[in-house]
Amino acid sequence: MAQILDGKALSQTLRNEIGEKTAHLKQTRGIQPGLGLLLVGDNPASQVYVSSKAKACEELGFYSVIIRQPADTSEGAVLRQVQEWNADPRIHGILVQLPLPKHIDEHKVLLAVAPQKDVDGFHPENVGRLVAGLPCFAPCTPAGVMEILSRYNIETKGKHAVVVGRSNIVGKPMANLLYQKAPNANAIVTICHTAAPDLTVFTKQADILVAAVGVPEALKGADMKDGVVVIDVGINRIADPTAPKGTRLVGDVHFASASERASAITPVPGGVGPMTIAMLMQNTYRSAAGEVY
């Protein structure tokens, strides 16, 4: 039976560690990490994400501020808020909750965030630093996956890691982190996407399989080899008439069949998801402490 890689418990451990480091930072250098959260529009999922990020800040003793702008706000107003935070010494991290309404150019907004405060790791300067192996803010979800692998002592060096998905926020940075010439990385990486004629040719070779597909339960146990370590990044809400609310969360991996093949696997929920916020807190702390720039 596969070992469960418990991201929920691990994220709590990390939060405790960050809370302690934050208290020390305040005491020794008088710095309180600060995060600015910008929410545009009323997307219910985004509202939940922003509130849980603000709650995590409160728990760790961070300063945080949420600015809510209406869905019809202008691009200029969004850019002005970002610039205000760029210049605000109380703010060490800026998070613009995505997606933004269609009339706002997401790329332009992400470019406006000062790279030194880009705790989401989406600014091209941080993307470039990541690829070059320089100190950077790595995107939180793939950074959380790396933390799971290292804290569970899963060997990555020389292992074949197969990443399914090539988005800018998960797949691409995930592959980059895995192949870096660095401790707890150094994997041999294959990255897959919809142009793969037969995806299973690749997934069956994986020692470490990372699913960031965005399709519920897309990868099954039969697509994997025995002993694989499965990291399921997916979060999908599907209909389930037997569940109290009529829906339930599943990953991009079919958990029951995959856990028969895998040596270790992340569950959904309770795997990669909780690590994402913990890594956001970590990036904000690192920004405040001057550990990156």
Ligand code: NDP
């Ligand atoms: P995207 O939809 O942006 O990307 C999905 C990727 O999967 C694309 O590169 C796509 O290929 C590829 N893909 C889709 N179908 C197939 C297929 N049949 N065969 C091979 N490749 C395929 O998703 P994200 O990267 O944003 O998110 C991935 C998953 O992770 C989602 O379930 C999302 O909800 C979840 N997520 C979870 C987070 C967390 O905190 N745990 C944070 C962010 C996302 P192509 O490029 O060719 O279209």
